Amino acid sequence: TYNGNWKIDRNDNYEKFMEKMGINMVKRKLAAHDNLKISIEQTGDKFHVKENSNFRTLELDFTLGVTFEYSLADGTELSGSWAMDADMMNGIFNRKDNGKQLTTTRIVQGDELIQTYNYEGVDAKRIFKRD
Ligand code: MYR
Numbered sequence: 726t727y728n729g730n731w732k733i734d735r736n737d738n739y740e741k742f743m744e745k746m747g748i749n750m751v752k753r754k755l756a757a758h759d760n761l762k763i764s765i766e767q768t769g770d771k772f773h774v775k776e777n778s779n780f781r782t783l784e785l786d787f788t789l790g791v792t793f794e795y796s797l798a799d800g801t802e803l804s805g806s807w808a809m810d811a812d813m814m815n816g817i818f819n820r821k822d823n824g825k826q827l828t829t830t831r832i833v834q835g836d837e838l839i840q841t842y843n844y845e846g847v848d849a850k851r852i853f854k855r856d
Contacts, residue, residue: 726767727814727831731838731853733761742842742849746827748799755779756798762856772807803827 736757743753764775770789776782780798787793792806795818805818805827814831830841838853 727765727772727833727838728767730762730764730856732856733759733851734837734854735852737850737852738847739842739849739851742844742847745845745847746801752799759798761851761853763853770809 740753740757743756748756759778759780761776761778763777766773771786772788773784773786775784778798785793785795787807789807789809792804795803795805797803802821803818804821805816807814807816809815812832816829816831818827818829819825820827825845828843832839836855840851840853842849842851
C-alpha cells in the first residue's frame, strides 16, 4: 500500500533530470536537498496527497485516470493523470509551457517508496522511506 507518510532518503540522477527540465543550477542545488515529505491516503481510486518541502506545503486530490493540474515548485505547470498498473502507479503529464511529456511511476518495494521520472530521455529516481 502507498498509504502513510514518506520522507525523501536519496536521489538518483535527479540533478541531471532537473537540468533537462531547464531548472537553473541554484534551484537544482536547493531542490536536491528539499527535505520532501509526502503523505498518501488512498481510498479506492481516489488519492489525497500532502506534500511538504523546504519550498512549500500543499495538498491535492486526484482520481486514477482523471486529468488534473499540478504545478512544480518552480511554477512549471503540468496537466496529466495517474493510473494503476498492477502494483505500480504510472503517471503521464504534459508541461503546459512546451507540451513535452513527463512520465513518472511510484512503487512500494519493501520499506521504500520509489518514484521514477522521465523527461526527454533522462531518467531519475527519488527514493522515500517511511516517516
Ligand atoms: C502527486 O501525486 O504527488 C502529485 C502529482 C505528481 C505529478 C508528477 C510530478 C512530477 C514531479 C517532477 C519533479 C521535477 C522537478 C524538476
